[in-house]
Every structure is written in structure tokens, then in C-alpha cells.
Amino acid sequence: MSTFYAYNPRSGTAGTEPFNESSPAEVDAAVQAAAAAAPIWATTGSTARAALLEALAAALEAARDELVALADRETALGLPRLNGELDRTAFQLRRFAGLCREGVPFEAVDDPAVPGAPPAGHPPMRRLSVPLGPVAMYAASNFPFAFSVLGGDTASALAAGCPVVIKAHPGHPALSRRTWALAQSVLDAQGLPAGLVGFVQGASAAVGLALVRHPAIAAAAFTGSTRGGIALWKEAQARPVPIPFFGELGAINPVLVWPGAQTDALADSLAGSITLGCGQFCTNPGVIVLLQGTGTNAFLDRLRSALVQQQPHPMLTAGMREAFVSGIQRQLAHGATALVQEADTAQAPRPFLAEVTAATFIAEPELREEVFGPSSLIVHAGSAAEAAEALRAIGGSLTVTLHGVTDDNEGHTALQAAMAVAGRVLFAGVPTGVAVTAAQQHGGPWPATTAPQTTSVGDAALARFLRPVCLQDAPDWVWKVLPT
């Protein structure tokens, strides 16, 4: 049996407790249990679904001190951030509970009969939704609560009426196991099948592959690297029965800053956003497109000095640290010039900033790859049109931020390019920080996600796990047996 170990980012050492990689038989058992729970949960109504989600939120909060301490030991993300993330995760569970109570998973389009011949006439019809079935949920490393065991994917899938089988992230195995045990207690207390929230773990690719290949898995949700996500997405398509794969992958989140907005305050704010959580955010601003103005040099000076004052904490894993170093080298090898580059400390990376012309940025695809960590790349654009061209070259990003862009300075050009490229377009602030709310769109064109028409955060995340069905000429008994 394969084993793996937790990693302590602060000490740079592996833990001593072995974690067993789930065997093929264990993966199968978890999926079979989920498949057995699927018809039960699909026909469970709004009240019971909401009660489960609310109890899961309460269980997280009740175990807060223990969970946050575990998370901090395994991720080094720090207690303030982790407490906030636990709050957000509980909020998210309750928000989906609220959507259940409002009847969102059971919404229907009622289409009464229209007498007469086709095409205008038709029988009575109603369009509602059914849950897809067991969801493979791939946890992320960088949000050990909000995008992990009881994170947004689990909450939205359960709200939609789907069991989940969680592939825990090996970056926080003890936290994952403990969080899952809490979920099991809640299921038990509510008399719900244990298989409704399944759990597998492993540090190799084999466990995740076995999960996505399992015939009883009906959909997959993934948050993580572009490489890992695309590999699993390809598996999902290669199955005898392909399944929807909702992959939220990497993004470089360009921030356009027009001359009027090149202020000290924005430079300070960007320095904080670039280094927040050691840059380990999918919405980290990896590219800053500047249109040259009289204050551009001062803005860059301020950004440099603000960045060197930042003290990033250690990265989540040694592999991420190595990838960050490689990413910096890749930028420098493809025409970028360093603006901030300091000797790293033993555990934590130092912030990195480089610059390049828009022409080079557009010409070199390697400069448009994500560098996961506390760095950003300044892109100097000669015109609004060139800035828009740089955006379009990126192709897909979770966010684009537009600062100082107005209708008097070709703002329309930047707006159209931003909307063509991103799932979310910001006109103030920084892209880090993703509100769990009705209008959120945490997605974006390929390669930011594998399913650009969906979101993994916000109310619409629920719809990912539903499929429409039209009932035509349905008798009354049907409406009595369907859940509400």
C-alpha cells in the first residue's frame, strides 16, 4: 500500500504520520456508496438539503480552533486568513442552504397548454431539473477550507442533489481527514447515508484518475493547476460516456492601469494583492498593463518599494516553490527584465517583479503562462489598442481589472477586450477576494477554465450539477412524487 506524508511549509520537513493512498477498491467503494445514495438524495427536498448544509457549517464553526490549527500547520497560511476562510466556507454552505430553502434546485418553467395546431399550439409542459449524480470533487491546495472537503464545489453539488466523492488534496491530509470525519458525524446525526460525502486520498495521480474514470461518476469539479486540470479533463472526455468536467485552472488576471490611476495608493494595494497568501491565489494579479503617462515611473518606483516591504510566508509545498523559481526564470528567458528580484530566504520566496513591452508579451506565449506565487509582470503598452491586443493574446483569465479606464480614453476598447477574455471584470480594487454572492462569475474562457459557461463560486455554481428535463402532459401524481 502506498503512503504519503504531510508537509510542514514552515520547517520544510515532511510529517511523520503515514497517510494511506486510497486503493482502487477503496475508490470503487466510495463511488458505489455515492451511487447508492444518489437516488435518495436526488428525491430529498429543500428542507432536508438545507438542514444538512447548515449542520455542516455549524460543525465547521464548532471545531474552528482545532481545524484552523491543523490547517495552519499543514499550509502555513496563518491564523487570521484561515479563520476568515473558515468563516467564508460556513457562509457558503449556508448560502447554498438558503438557495435550497428558496427552492432554487427545484425551479421550473411552467408552460401551460396552448390550444391549436403546431407550431404555436402545444401540450402542457414543464421544464425542471434533475441532479446529474455522483460528483468527483478535486480539492485545491491553496484554500484548505473554501475549495476543499466542504468547500464550494461540495456545497453546491449537495444543494443540487448530488452526492460527492472528494479527492482530498495531499497538501493538507490531516485537515482533510478531520473535516470529512465531521461531515460523517453530521450525516449520521441526520440519518443520511454515509456515501453522500465520500472521501479518497493520495499523492499520486492514480487516485484522481481512477475516480474520474469510474462509470458511476456523473460529473467532476476541479480547482488547481492547468496541467493537472487538463489531464483530468481529457480523461473525462475519453470515457465511454464522457461527463461534464468543471475545471477552474490557472489564470494571470491582468490589471490595466491607465495614467490617471497610477497612484501611490494603487501601487500599495497591488503590492499587497500580489503577495497575499504568498501569491497563491487563482485571482493573483500576475500581469499589470501600463499605458505610459507622466506618473508611470513614479508608480513603478512606488510599486517596487511597496513590494520589497512585503514579507510573504512560506509556500504550500516544495513543488510549488520550485515551480515559482522556474516561472521567474521562464519570464527572464523570454525577454522580461527584473525590477524586483532579491535573494530568497530559506523557506519563503521574495516578491518578484519584471517588465516587458506589450509587443514582446504578445509575441512570447511563455510570458502569458501563470507564475503561481508572489510575482507580477509589468507590460508597457503604447496605446489603448495595444493594451487591448495584449489582453486578447491572454485568451482566457478569471479576471481582468481596469483602473482609470473611462469613456473618454478609449475605455470601450478595453472593456470589450476585457469582457472577451475574463469571467469577471473589475473597475476598482484588486482581483483577489471572490465574493460568494448572486452575481459572482468565477470562471472564464479557456485556459482559465474548462467550462467557461459556468462558475465555481457564487449562486450559479449550483446549476453546474443539474440537467434540465421537460415533462409533457404529466398527470397530477407526478407532481406529488417529485421533491420540492
Next chain:
Amino acid sequence: MSTFYAYNPRSGTAGTEPFNESSPAEVDAAVQAAAAAAPIWATTGSTARAALLEALAAALEAARDELVALADRETALGLPRLNGELDRTAFQLRRFAGLCREGVPFEAVDDPAVPGAPPAGHPPMRRLSVPLGPVAMYAASNFPFAFSVLGGDTASALAAGCPVVIKAHPGHPALSRRTWALAQSVLDAQGLPAGLVGFVQGASAAVGLALVRHPAIAAAAFTGSTRGGIALWKEAQARPVPIPFFGELGAINPVLVWPGAQTDALADSLAGSITLGCGQFCTNPGVIVLLQGTGTNAFLDRLRSALVQQQPHPMLTAGMREAFVSGIQRQLAHGATALVQEADTAQAPRPFLAEVTAATFIAEPELREEVFGPSSLIVHAGSAAEAAEALRAIGGSLTVTLHGVTDDNEGHTALQAAMAVAGRVLFAGVPTGVAVTAAQQHGGPWPATTAPQTTSVGDAALARFLRPVCLQDAPDWVWKVLPT
């Protein structure tokens, strides 16, 4: 340059006029013109979009006699059906025009700022949609109006703000060319770019492949065979930037008939549905699951006699006729016993009916493959549970019809299985006939479609071509430049 010829189904002969297969340069030119039109059309508001769709509907109607005669010569579907289909196509264009006037493509979720810290607090946000971009539209052979040049895919894509490049079906080349010429006249009269409705044609796979591979194509819509659809779907996934592929493929549309519903009237109705349009409907009832009752033998006798009275017209192409013969042989080779099998006439096939036990149907995947044409397969089920198992073995179908199923006879079992398998569940009538309306769901789990969460008919077809974008902290000028 490759050429191809129309086919006259009544005479079984090819036409004399050569049609030129679009060259790679012509495919590129059509897509480039669509890409150039895309930003113009994306920012065009509801009134102009509706005006285009309504003018296209009027143009079809104004040219009715000419178009229907052309269609009949190339398809042999008959004037009554083709007139009705033209009516439906015009209705569909006007329905999407109506959705534009109601502002459906521009609908937004308004999410005002909530003061306070996260997770509850957030900035002002609004979630709206943007068009995907140029859509490759693959026309079907069996609906020369409704699923062809100006059919539902074109109507819904244009309503969503996307240009289309039509891959015409070689089964009705003169009709396709004439319909497209009408569309060009309408675009010209409205001062819209010709590239908004592009056109390519060919009888080989090369043209369709070049289209789906083109980097400027943003999505594809397809109605046709499972084999052809899956081949194009794979291409869509294999692109450097994969694109959404909305494929509506084959389906066998099982009809469950419980003893209480095994009436002469239903037998007659089914015989008509099986042979309607020579069985060339994606919703043709290819499987009839019977639960044994005292009237089952009489029902089968009546179905047999009703079927032999039908006079199917010739099939659309010689290839379809050959595939129909092969499909019958496949069923007979895998355990089915013929109930109705007559010598075919020179041009038109005769109806075919066979029977098999549910156990054999479940064991033999070949029996669950679509046989496109005027045939159906009786499946004898020993229990409601076995009938449900037979349904689940089908995996995916556009429709399931339930006759005589009530809450007193394990109806819940059949209902759950039907909803798990189909996009539309009927409780009366026959599956042929697909209303263009608000609650329609013309889709279903794989392999009925490549995108089971979408529909190709009905109001929701429009949403296939939109992608959500969240605008955060947007200033007022943004709302003034976005289309409404």
C-alpha cells in the same frame, strides 16, 4: 475542385448540376468574415436583432412556394410536411426575435453592494452575458428548414449575438444555397455585414472538419448522426483552445406501455409515429417496452396491422436506406425476432417491427443502437423494475414516453428511470413533434447529445451561445455603452 450532386430520393438518381465543395480558403474566408462581424453583432441591441430574425422569417414565407418545391425535390418529404416545417421555422425565428425584444440575451443579475467585511459584504456587482463568437452550424438532412440554414441553431445563435457559419447539408444543396441567398438579401437590406451568416458546403468530411478546427470559431452546433457528431465533437476538444460543441445526435426514444394503455388507438398512433417522415426523426420511437397484460397480444396484432397499412415515402439518401437495412440486420443478428418484415419497394423501405425480451435487450448493446428509419423494437418486460432497468441500459435518449404508468403501478420507478435517461418525458401522445416553446428540452444524456445540460429546441437554446461575465464596481459609463 471537388464537386458533388443533389440526390432525387423519388427517382434514386443524382442531379446533374455540380455543386462545388468549399475549399480551405473559402472556409477560412467565411470564418474570417464572421469574426469581423462578431464584435459588431455582439454590441447590437435587441431591436436590431429582432428585426433581422423577423425579416428572415418573412423572407422564408415570401419564397414559400419556391423553397418548398426545391425541398421536396431534394428530400421527398412531401409538400404538407415541408409547408408545415417552413411555418415552424418562421415561427422559431420570430420566437427568438420575441426573446430579443424581451431582452433575454441581455438579462442581468443585479447584486448591489452589501456593506461590511467579507464573506457577507461585497462591492456592487452585476452578472450579465456576452456572446461566445462565431458559431459553426452543421445542418441536418432530415429537417431541410427547421434544422438547416435558417433553423433553430442559426436563429438562437443570432439572437444570442453570434454570427454563424453554416455547413450546409449535401442532402439539399440547392435549397440550402437558395435559403442562404435569401438571408444575404435580408442582411444587405438591413445594412448588416454579409459575414454574419456565412455558408460553406461539401459532401466530404473535410469541409466540416476545417470549420470546427478554425481558430476563430467559438462554438459549434450540430444535428445529425451519432458517428458524425462524435467525430466533430472530438475535433472540438482536440483544438488548442477547445470550444463548446452542442451536438444533438441519435436517440431511440423508448415508449413504455403498461397494460392499461395497450389500446387500439395507441397502436394506431404509434404506427403513424414510427413511419412519420419515413422514420427520419430524431424523436422516432425506436423501442416500445411492453409490460405483459391480458391485452398485450391484441395490442401487438393491432400495431402490426397498422404498420403494414403505412406507406412510407423514399428515404433522404441512398446511404440512409443502406444504413436502415443494416440496422434491421443488426437487430435480427442480436436476438430480435421479426414481427413485421416485408419486401421493400424499389425506392421506399417498408415498416419493420421486431421483438425481444428485456433481458436480451439489456444484454446486447447492439439492440440499443438507433435504427434510423420506419422501424421499432418491442421489448417485453417482466416487471416494472425490469422495464426501468431496460431504460437505464439505454443510457441517454432525447425522449422517454410513459403510457399507462400511474402511482398505483410502480409509476415512480418508471418516472425516475425516465428522468435519468431522457431530456423530455411524455405521458401522452408520441415523441415525434417537438414544440418550440419555453419549457422544451430537446436534449438528453450522452449519447443522445454531447451537451446534456443544453437544449437545441426551445427558448433555452439561446443560452448555449452566451457566457456569463460579472462586472464589479462598474462606473456608469459602462452601462451606457453595453447593448440592451
